[in-house]
Amino acid sequence: MIQVQHISRTYLMGMVEVQALQEVSFTIAPGEFVGITGASGSGKSTLLHIIGLLDSPSSGSLIINGEDINSLNEDQKTEFRLQNLGYIFQDYALVPELSVQENVYLPAKARGMGRDEYLQKSAEILTRVGLGHRIFHRPFELSGGEQQRVAIARALINTPMILFADEPCANLDSKTSRIILELLKQLNEAYGQTIIMVTHEEWHEEYMCRMIVLADGAVSDQRECHRNLTNHT
Ligand SMILES: Nc1ncnc2c1ncn2[C@@H]1O[C@H](COP(=O)(O)OP(=O)(O)OP(=O)(O)O)[C@@H](O)[C@H]1O
Numbered sequence: 001m002i003q004v005q006h007i008s009r010t011y012l013m014g015m016v017e018v019q020a021l022q023e024v025s026f027t028i029a030p031g032e033f034v035g036i037t038g039a040s041g042s043g044k045s046t047l048l049h050i051i052g053l054l055d056s057p058s059s060g061s062l063i064i065n066g067e068d069i070n071s072l073n074e075d076q077k078t079e080f081r082l083q084n085l086g087y088i089f090q091d092y093a094l095v096p097e098l099s100v101q102e103n104v105y106l107p108a109k110a111r112g113m114g115r116d117e118y119l120q121k122s123a124e125i126l127t128r129v130g131l132g133h134r135i136f137h138r139p140f141e142l143s144g145g146e147q148q149r150v151a152i153a154r155a156l157i158n159t160p161m162i163l164f165a166d167e168p169c170a171n172l173d174s175k176t177s178r179i180i181l182e183l184l185k186q187l188n189e190a191y192g193q194t195i196i197m198v199t200h201e202e203w204h205e206e207y208m209c210r211m212i213v214l215a216d217g218a219v220s221d222q223r224e225c226h227r228n229l230t231n232h233t
């Protein structure tokens with residue numbers, strides 16, 4: 001369970017204060033696939049970064065599975081991220097010098113997984129996302145959709161409890177976007193992972209349980225979507 005309580009985020013730009021988020025509150029149930037949408041500049045990425053522990057709120061609290069994140073120091077936050085969270089970015093953020101497989105096992109290596117295990121696990125996950133035949137390739141040899149699937153595999157290697165995605169389909173055509181969304185939906189259903197995804201596209205709702213709409217840094221609407229929450233208990 002993720003509890004976002006009265007979270008505000010102010011950026012200081014010289015003498016000017018930019019209020020990116022103001023008093024945002026909602027909860028997300030385990031295993032939910034939730035979208036965050038809203039106009040450009042409405043605070044979507046800021047909110048995702050805060051829930052993903054990549055940024056801290058100016059005020060308010062974030063509680064994940066009963067753990068008050070504000071009370072953790074930086075080392076504990078890093079540990080929490082490695083143990084529990086996975087990220088998918090709009091621009092894939094793959095390391096060009098590394099092979100597909102090396103990109104995928106990097107977070108597992110960082111977490112201290114043994115070599116045999118991370119080699120085997122990364123190959124397995126790449127097969128699951130349909131790229132078992134591409135593991136020794138470099139990212140630039142792949143299409144955009146394939147690169148995003150590598151990024152998804154990388155986000156999954158440590159079997160995170162929560163997966164964050166910031167407009168993962170922004171650079172993809174609608175057919176490739178559907179492949180990515182279908183994959184996320186399958187992972188959500190099969191493993192009960194909580195997924196929080198920022199999107200601009202209304203049709204993405206058909207893959208989600210709920211959509212949270214931001215306007216000027218505040219929640220302006222929340223609507224149930226087409227899917228029901230899969231019960232994993
Ligand atoms: N590092 C920063 N320093 C100053 N202002 C920032 C910073 N990051 C974001 N902002 C401001 O905070 C507001 C929200 O930005 P944010 O990136 O969260 O919007 P967004 O909804 O993700 O937009 P987009 O759809 O364009 O990605 C904007 O007004 C933005 O200019």
Ligand SMILES: [Mg+2]
Pocket residue numbers: 044045046
């Ligand atoms: Mg953004």
